[in-house]
Amino acid sequence: xxxxxxxxxxxxxxxxxxxxxxxxxxxxxxxxxxxxxxxxxxxxxxxxxxxxxxxxxxxxxxxxxxxxxxxxxxxxxxxxxxxxxxxxxxxxxxxxxxxxxxxxxxxxxxxxxxxxxxxxxxxxxxxxxxxxxxxxxxxxxxxxxxxxxxxxxxxxxxxxxxxxxxxxxxxxxxxxxxxxxxxxxxxxxxxxxxxxxxxxxxxxxxxxxxxxxxxxxxxxxxxxxxxxxxxxxxxxxxxxxxxxxxxxxxxxxxxxxxxxxxxxxxxxxxxxxxxxxxxxxxxxxxxxxxxxxxxxxxxxxxxxxxxxxxxxxxxxxxxxxxxxxxxxxxxxxxxxxxxxxxxxxxxxxxxxxxxxxxxxxxxxxxxxxxxxxxxxxxxxxxxxxxxxxxxxxxxxxxxxxxxxxxxxxxxxxxxxxxxxxxxxxxxxxxxxxxxxxxxxxxxxxxxxxxxxxxxxxxxxxxxxxxxxxxxxxxxxxxxxxxxxxxxxxxxxxxxxxxxxxxxxxxxxxxxxx
Ligand SMILES: Cc1cc2nc3c(=O)[nH]c(=O)nc-3n(C[C@H](O)[C@H](O)[C@H](O)COP(=O)(O)OP(=O)(O)OC[C@H]3O[C@@H](n4cnc5c(N)ncnc54)[C@H](O)[C@@H]3O)c2cc1C
Ligand code: SF4
Numbered sequence: 001x002x003x004x005x006x007x008x009x010x011x012x013x014x015x016x017x018x019x020x021x022x023x024x025x026x027x028x029x030x031x032x033x034x035x036x037x038x039x040x041x042x043x044x045x046x047x048x049x050x051x052x053x054x055x056x057x058x059x060x061x062x063x064x065x066x067x068x069x070x071x072x073x074x075x076x077x078x079x080x081x082x083x084x085x086x087x088x089x090x091x092x093x094x095x096x097x098x099x100x101x102x103x104x105x106x107x108x109x110x111x112x113x114x115x116x117x118x119x120x121x122x123x124x125x126x127x128x129x130x131x132x133x134x135x136x137x138x139x140x141x142x143x144x145x146x147x148x149x150x151x152x153x154x155x156x157x158x159x160x161x162x163x164x165x166x167x168x169x170x171x172x173x174x175x176x177x178x179x180x181x182x183x184x185x186x187x188x189x190x191x192x193x194x195x196x197x198x199x200x201x202x203x204x205x206x207x208x209x210x211x212x213x214x215x216x217x218x219x220x221x222x223x224x225x226x227x228x229x230x231x232x233x234x235x236x237x238x239x240x241x242x243x244x245x246x247x248x249x250x251x252x253x254x255x256x257x258x259x260x261x262x263x264x265x266x267x268x269x270x271x272x273x274x275x276x277x278x279x280x281x282x283x284x285x286x287x288x289x290x291x292x293x294x295x296x297x298x299x300x301x302x303x304x305x306x307x308x309x310x311x312x313x314x315x316x317x318x319x320x321x322x323x324x325x326x327x328x329x330x331x332x333x334x335x336x337x338x339x340x341x342x343x344x345x346x347x348x349x350x351x352x353x354x355x356x357x358x359x360x361x362x363x364x365x366x367x368x369x370x371x372x373x374x375x376x377x378x379x380x381x382x383x384x385x386x387x388x389x390x391x392x393x394x395x396x397x398x399x400x401x402x403x404x405x406x407x408x409x410x411x412x413x414x415x416x417x418x419x420x421x422x423x424x425x426x427x428x429x430x431x432x433x434x435x436x437x438x439x440x441x442x443x444x445x446x447x448x449x450x451x452x453x454x455x456x457x458x459x460x461x462x463x464x465x466x467x468x469x470x471x472x473x474x475x476x477x478x479x480x481x482x483x484x485x486x487x488x489x490x491x492x493x494x495x496x497x498x499x500x501x502x503x504x505x506x507x508x509x510x511x512x513x
Contacts, residue, residue, distance in 0.1 A: 006032040009249055009267040011234045014082020015498040016482035017273030018212025023506025025220035032265055033226065034251055036233040037078035040085045046205040047198040049359035058086060058203060065400065066445045067408035075449050080230060081213025082275065084495060088200035088329060089180040089209050090351060091132045091496040093123050095337065096143040098490035105345045105417040107390050109488040113458045113468045116143055122500040130180040130210035130499065138175035141334040154179055157325040163381060164331055166432040177332040177351050180210030195327045200354025229253060236286050237270060243290025245477045246270040269477045269513055276484035280397040280454035281405050296472040301465050303398055305391035306407065307453040307489040310418035312385040312441040314425055315356060315376060316434035322378050328355040337491060340420050347421035348387035348491035356382045381434065385425060387418040388491040397454050409445035450494055452486035469508045470501065481505050
C-alpha cells in the first residue's frame with residue numbers, strides 16, 4: 001500500500017467537491033482531489049438519445065436496493081464533474097422563506113441554521129462561476145439579490161414565447177428559467193453553445209453547459225498545488241486512535257504499474273463530497289472503535305432524513321401544432337410555490353425541460369407504438385413538476401451486511417400537494433390549447449437525481465451531523481460539501497445551493513484552516 005501526504009483531500013468532483021476545489025485552488029495548500037470516475041469522453045454518442053436514454057451509456061451500472069430490498073440502477077453518473085455532466089443546468093436560488101420554517105401539507109419544513117442573507121453573496125459568486133442567465137423582477141417568489149444575473153435571459157423560441165403570453169393572459173407569471181450555459185445569443189461566434197436539442201440529461205460535446213468539471217475542476221487544476229487522481233474510489237476514512245480526527249483515506253486506485261490497489265492518502269483535512277447517498281454510505285463504512293455506528297454518527301442521524309423531491313413530468317400535446325422548438329428549457333413558473341388556488345400550503349415549482357424526443361419516450365414507455373410516440377414527441381411541450389418533500393428520520397440510507405447501499409423511502413410526504421400542483425399546471429395548459437395531457441409521477445425511492453439531506457447541518461450536535469460550515473460536529477478536520485447538508489429540500493433544483501455553500505465553506509476554510 002503506497003502512502004502520500006496532503007494538506008487537504010477532497011473526495012468527489014460534483015457540484016460540491018468540484019466547486020470547493022475551485023474555491024481553495026488559490027490558497028497555496030497542497031490539495032488532492034480523488035474522483036471515482038474519469039473524464040467523460042467527448043464523442044458523437046454524447047448527443048444520441050438512443051445511446052444516452054435507451055442504452056444508458058453514461059449511467060452507472062451499479063445497483064442499490066430500495067426499501068423492499070429490490071435492486072435498481074440509480075441515476076448516478078460517476079465522472080469528473082459528477083452528476084453535473086448530465087444535469088439540466090437549471091441553476092435557481094432557494095427562496096428566502098425556504099431558509100425559515102414553512103408549513104407544508106404534511107408537516108413543517110424545518111428552518112436552516114443560516115438565513116438566506118448569509119448565503120446570498122455566495123449565490124452571486126456561484127451564478128458568476130457557472131454563467132447563469134436569468135431575468136430579475138419577473139418571478140413573484142424571487143429572493144432579494146445584491147447583483148443582477150451575470151448573463152441575460154435565454155430568449156424563448158416562438159412557440160414558447162406564445163405559450164408564455166397565453167399563461168400571462170391567465171394571470172400567471174411565467175419567467176425565464178435561470179440556466180447555466182455559455183450562450184451568447186446575439187453573437188453565436190463568441191459563446192460555445194450552439195443551442196441544440198440534447199442538453200438536459202445529455203453531456204455537452206461543446207463543453208458549453210456549465211458543469212463542475214469545465215467551470216470549476218479544470219480551472220482549479222491550473223494551479224500547481226492541485227492534484228486530481230481519477231478512477232480513485234474512496235472506500236474508507238481512517239481516524240486517529242482517539243477518533244477526533246481523520247488521518248487518512250483509503251482508495252481503490254491505479255498505481256504506476258497501471259494495477260489497481262488500495263492506496264492510502266494522508267491529510268490534515270478531509271472533505272467528503274460523493275453525493276448525498278454515497279457520502280452517508282462512506283461515513284457508515286468508516287465505522288471504528290470510537291465510532292461504532294459510523295463516523296461522526298453519535299446522533300444516529302448519518303443517512304437519515306433522505307430527500308429527493310417529488311418529481312413529475314407533464315407532456316402537453318397540441319393536437320395539430322407541431323412543436324419545432326429546439327432548446328425548450330427556457331421558462332418556469334412559481335405561482336403556486338407558496339400556496340395554490342383554494343389552499344394555503346406550498347405546492348412547488350414547474351419548469352420546462354429539454355425537448356422530449358421519440359427515443360427518450362420509448363426508453364421509459366417501450367410499449368408505445370413507434371408512430372404514436374413520434375406523434376406525441378413532435379407535438380408536445382414538456383414540463384418538470386417539482387414539489388418539496390419533508391425530512392423524515394425513517395427515510396434513510398443504510399448498508400446491508402454485505403455493504404450494499406439501501407435507500408429506504410418508507411414515508412413519502414406531500415404527495416397530495418404534488419398532485420394538486422400537477423392539476424393546476426394541466427388546467428392552465430389545457431386552457432392554452434394543449435388539450436391532451438400526459439402526466440407521470442416518478443417513483444420517489446428510485447428517482448435520486450435531486451438527492452439531499454442525509455448529513456444535515458445545524459447548530460446542535462444532538463440533532464445534526466455537520467455545523468453551519470459543514471464541519472462534522474464530532475470530527476474536527478472532516479467536512480462534507482455535497483447535497484447531504486440540506487435540512488430541508490425546498491422545491492428548487494438543488495445544484496446552485498450546493499455550489500454556493502461550497503464557496504461559503506471554501507471562504508471559511510481559507511480564513512480558518
Ligand atoms: C439527469 C439529471 C438532471 C439534473 N438536472 C438538474 C438541474 O437542471 N438543476 C439542478 O440544480 N440539479 C440538477 N440535477 C441534480 C444535480 O446534478 C445534483 O444536485 C448535483 O450534481 C449534486 O451535487 P453533489 O456534489 O451533491 O454530488 P454529485 O454531483 O453527484 O458529485 C458526487 C461526486 O463524487 C464522486 N464519488 C462518488 N463516490 C465516490 C467515492 N467513493 N470516491 C471518490 N469519488 C466518489 C462521483 O463520481 C461524483 O463526481 C440533475 C441530476 C441529474 C442526474
Ligand atoms: S444547448 Fe448548448 S450547452 Fe446545451 S448541450 Fe447543446 S451546445 Fe451544449
